Amino acid sequence: QVQLQQSGPGLVKPSQTLSLTCAISGDSVSSNSAAWNWIRQSPSRGLEWLGRTYYRSKWYNDYTLSVKSRISINPDTPKNQFSLQLNSVTPDDTAVYYCARARGSGSPYYFDYWGQGTLVTVSS
Amino acid sequence: QSVLTQPPSVSGAPGQRVTISCTGSRANLGAGYDVHWYHQLPGTAPKLLMYGNSNRPSGVPDRFSGSKSGTSASLAITGLQPEDEGDYYCQSYDSSMSAWVFGGGTKLTVL
Numbered sequence: 001q002v003q004l005q006q007s008g009p010g011l012v013k014p015s016q017t018l019s020l021t022c023a024i025s026g027d028s029v030s031s032n033s034a035a036w037n038w039i040r041q042s043p044s045r046g047l048e049w050l051g052r053t054y055y056r057s058k059w060y061n062d063y064t065l066s067v068k069s070r071i072s073i074n075p076d077t078p079k080n081q082f083s084l085q086l087n088s089v090t091p092d093d094t095a096v097y098y099c100a101r102a103r104g105s106g107s108p109y110y111f112d113y114w115g116q117g118t119l120v121t122v123s124s
Numbered sequence: 125q126s127v128l129t130q131p132p133s134v135s136g137a138p139g140q141r142v143t144i145s146c147t148g149s150r151a152n153l154g155a156g157y158d159v160h161w162y163h164q165l166p167g168t169a170p171k172l173l174m175y176g177n178s179n180r181p182s183g184v185p186d187r188f189s190g191s192k193s194g195t196s197a198s199l200a201i202t203g204l205q206p207e208d209e210g211d212y213y214c215q216s217y218d219s220s221m222s223a224w225v226f227g228g229g230t231k232l233t234v235l
Contacts, residue, residue, distance in 0.1 A: 046126055047170070047213060047226035064223040098169055108176045109217060109224060110160035114169035 002026040004099050004115035012093075012122050018086040021076075022099030022115050029075045029082050030055045035102045037111065038073060038084045042095035053082055054105050089122045096120075127152060127218050128227035135233040136204045144230045146197040146214035152225065154195035157217040161190060161199050164211045164229075173212070174199060201232075209234050 008020035020038075027034060035054035041047050051063035053073045063071050072085045086093060096119050100111040129147040136142040146159060153159060158177050162170035172181050174190040177197065189200045201208055214227040 046228050047215075049224040049226070062222075065221065100169075107217065108158040108160070110158075110172060110175045110215065111162075111170070112172050112175075112181065114171070117169050 002101060002113040004101065004113055006097070006099055006115040006118045008118055008120075010119055010121060012089055012120060013124050014090055014122055015088055018084070018089050018093065018097075018120055018122075020084045020097055020099070020118055020120070021081055022083070023079070023081040024101075025080075027101065029053075029080050030077055032056060033104060035105050035109075036073075036075070036082045037100045037102055039098045039100055039111070040095040041098065041117075044092075045095065048095075050084070050086075052102070056105065060105075091122045094120065094122045126228035127221065127225040128214050128216060130212075130214060130227040130230045132228070133231045133233065135235055137235045138204050138206065140204050141200065141202045142204060142232065143201075144199045144212050144214075144232070146199070146227050148195050148197075148216060148218075150195065151220040152195075152216045152218040153192060153197060155219055157219075159190070159192050159197040160215045162213045162215065163208075164213065166210070170213060204234050206234050208232060 003025045005023045012018045035052045037052040038050040051073045070087045075082045096117045099115040101113040161174035163173045164170040177192040178190040187203045211229045218225045
């Protein structure tokens with residue numbers, strides 16, 4: 001059974017960096033048959049896929065265009081986890097952030113396991 | 125405005141049948157990308173309910189069924205039960221955005 005455990009601060013000041021970690025059990029961040037994603041949910045944006053990291057003989061990343069200049073998703077293989085960093089945050093980045101696993105890297109692509117979610121508020 | 129359009133709410137009495145629609149475009153559902161469905165209860169993460177248009181993960185009862193045709197998809201729930209309440213989301217890939225996208229969600233109320 002795959003489990004994803006999220007950690008990180010719930011309050012971030014405007015212009016600073018949002019950092020969250022997702023610890024994986026029951027699978028490997030280096031798996032050749034999974035991809036590791038960050039998704040956020042807010043009343044104004046709904047559910048929004050932010051990006052992913054995955055390993056297929058080398059590491060790959062993909063990010064959604066709306067945050068591409070500010071986002072970084074990185075694997076941590078010794079700790080079997082992956083992280084999200086979102087720079088220069090504004091109140092519009094306030095949301096519940098989820099990490100999620102997807103099987104494969106192409107189509108069909110769906111999220112079969114999710115973390116518990118972290119409410120991140122951007123406020124001074 | 126979500127890329128995939130869902131009705132904001134649907135309702136039905138226990139035992140009845142309801143359907144939730146998900147309408148896209150030629151950049152997502154119409155391009156042949158699969159649709160997937162999630163169920164979310166308040167304060168919890170979405171849970172995979174249907175994948176690859178019409179496949180149920182282990183543990184999802186056969187009261188739930190999915191279909192897709194052209195730029196639209198639908199989720200049907202028969203024999204409604206109180207525990208079916210919550211928000212339902214469709215998800216697919218959008219080639220114009222190069223991103224995986226979700227519908228705006230449909231709130232199901234069991235009367």
